[in-house]
Amino acid sequence: MATLIVILNTNQPVEYTHTNFSEAQYNQRVKSTRKYSMSTFRELLSSKTKLKADARKLAISELEKLIKALNEVLAAEKTKAAKKEEAARAANIRKINQLLAETGLDPEDLKKQKAGKGKAAARTKAKAKGKRAKVKPKYRLVVDGKEHLWSGRGRAPRVFQAHLDAGNTKESCLIEPAGTK
Incomplete structure (x- = not known):
């Protein structure tokens, strides 16, 4: 026996219990229901007027629950993105260290190279910005x-x-x- 929960335009989910469809059919129906509800959700978010109209139909406590749930999802997604970014940064550092080891260079060599470009780098930055260097008075x-x-x-x-x-x-x-x- 499988249970399918469908959320209609009402505030309460409607639960259907049916024994004539398999687990695969149930999963397919759940996926299609999720796509429909997600596209509806996106549609609501894209239109402030529709969002306000639907929010007026909800009780304040329901709105607070929705906001709390969305904040939790947002926090989880931010954490996931930060972890992903940190992993990418660590991978880049490993690649750079590997290149340094392969070429026999030291990080200090890079610092020395960067320090030698002082005036040339300043001129290049000034040209890139479209500004000229200030001329001494004659x-x-x-x-x-x-x-x-x-x-x-x-x-x-x-x-x-x-x-x-x-x-x-x-x-x-x-x-x-x-x-x-």
Whole structure:
């Protein structure tokens, strides 16, 4: 004798007991019922309006039981995912250690290699982000006690342009004159 539990649109599961189908037929019916209920569940979750409408049909205690059950399932799935991630990480570490052993390298060799790439890595990162490295100022001009700096690239700031328009040269504002290098 096999028992099949089907959940209809009502709040209570309906239990059918039938002796005319085998265990395999029972399992097939249970699987098809699970697929149907899971697709219905997904449909409810995808539509907030439908979910609210069906939740209104439930008593508060039933909603609390449902939330508790879902939280337990969520916690179990998170734990399972964390264990899977940790296992993958451990496998990667084993592979890397195996490669290091095969090549005769030491983890310190990797650290040394990484440390040598300081400036080049910074330039590469700056290029990847689309930002340019900051340029040191080449010209300095002090007006009314306030220092103005300019790299010499791009359009001249107003203070420098006014200084140049007054008949002065860029060389008079150089931070390091050419002869002192």
